[in-house]
Amino acid sequence: MSNGSDVDSARDVTFAHSAGGGAAGGDADGSTRHFVDHAATTPLLPQAREAWLDASAVAGNPSSLHASGRAARRIVEQARESIADDLRTRPSAVVFTSGGTESDNLAVKGLLWARRARLGVADPIVAASAIEHHAVLDPVEWLGKHEGADVRWIPVDASGRVDVDFIDQLLSSAAERTALVSVMWANNEVGTVQPVREIAAACRSAGVPFHTDAVQALGQLPVDLSELGATAVTISGHKVGGPFGIGALIVDPYESLVAVSHGGGQERDIRSGTFDAPAAAAFAVAVHHAVEEQAAHAAHLRSLQIQLAEGIASVVPDAIINGPVVGDPATRLPGNVHASFPGAEGDALLMLLDAAGVDCSTGSACTAGVPEPSHVLLAMGVDERTARSSLRFSFGRTSTDEDVAAIIRALPGAVERARRAGSVSTDRYRAARENEVDR
């Protein structure tokens, strides 16, 4: 798959700013980019771009009744059918949204409100894993603060795997008060794959809705929704080679869900807003590609993952690889490598690697300019200092062995400099604290 012509043209578009010849040539000054941040977003597939361009030539609003409107509507409905077919669900289950964040919000709030009304309790329980993306974490917290929800955070072990016993216990003791369980299919920071089939089955037999965020799973893992049996599943376009600004919530057509935004009544009145036919067409192409190529794609990613993890261990022997066992397809996303470099700040490392042409991520959020340790690592029991020293590398369709080589070339120098900078700032910090005490 990595040798396909689509890959080359995707690189041409995405890396049009690259200068110099081969990747090995321009690394030192950072002029050749090595994009290893595919979990943040991955390049648009050329076939998806083509589909977008074709569909954008149709003038009508898909809700209009005239011929142009009907032509545009046909594009939306064909996209819906194609996605449903690829994910093995019904077209009526596919609700188009603006992306993963909106889908997660719609699932969490919409399911809680609908079920609260049915259960007739003022403080319904909402249970979510402690390592959810903020698109789930924050609406759950919001429901706790503003809607009286009784929030239960499902703990995880040191590899980031949720405690299934905790969920079983909740379901057996309080199913009639539980509005929703939400556990992501695979984690975006450390790549842990969750036992979502087991959790979906437990929720189903307890009669409790189950939502899973499959944004990172789609394309890297086999995703068959008929087999999963979840109530609602989140997917996003730009994570699978589709455009930004489109995603879907795949939601059981028989499950009631309260709308978050109101207006024209599109998408079964669950999600109002004018249909985006070109984006839907492009998204459907990307989903089709992601599903059809999944096994080959995963094998390609896994070989890069193993190479990089081994390379890191050899050039920075005290680095810690976080998350489940590298190379284990059952427990870890194949495109993810996450490591801590004790004594170095993740942000400093990121900037030093950036200067060397490597685009990666710390994986954690920044609050008012202050780097926060990742809530995912903290939930896994990693201490704050180590958590702050972490980087996430994530591979995708356009990744090559040369990307791994570039990271391994740049990493020892970057770690050494970041550690020196860290010890200088630690010394300064200590001196400042001592002065403070003296004064």
Ligand SMILES: Cc1ncc(COP(=O)(O)O)c(C=O)c1O
């Ligand atoms: C697991 C997960 N869920 C949700 C999102 C948000 O998706 P979107 O960027 O489409 O809003 C992301 C994006 O990083 C993600 O990784």
